[in-house]
Amino acid sequence: MIRAAAVAVVGALLVAACSTSAPDRAGDRAAIEAALRQWPSAFNAKRIDDVCGLFADDVVLVYPDSPDRDHREFCDQMRALFADRSKSFTYAEPDIREVRVDGDLAVVRVMWTLTVRDAAGRVVETVVEDGVDVFSRQSDGSWKIHISHAFTKE
Secondary structure (H helix, E strand, O other), X not given: OHHHHHHHHHHHHHHXXXXXXXXXXXXXXXXXXXXXXXXXXXXXXXXXXHHHHOEEEEEEEEOOOOOOEOHXXXXXXXXXXXXXXXXXXXXXXXXXXXXXXXOOEEEEEEEEEEEEEEOOOOEEEEEEEEEEEEEEEOOOOOEEEXXXXXXXXX
């Protein structure tokens, strides 16, 4: 049900998007993929500005069994996560399944793998997250996530 609603919202956003200039979809896809591929190294190095920088100021982040988060709440959560000395968190390079660009909006299907280790370095959990992200082109031409919907693969 949640997936169907997310797909309907994404579809409506894409239909509503239009561009008056000739689109550079290949360039836009490459920019979005580059932003996604750099994110794990920023996360793994705990570079909070770069971690938060992938997300638009008006982002809405949706994750099962959690309240929706905005930019500030997400960044606060990341700061707390990075400060936790009892565990370490590492993201692998994303598996980008699909990037669809239409004007100033893009939809991305992506799989993320997060490894959680205890203080001794033992793996305590590996989480595979399936996600759909809606990117929007910012006024400076960069692409940032406007809506992020992730759910675990179990």
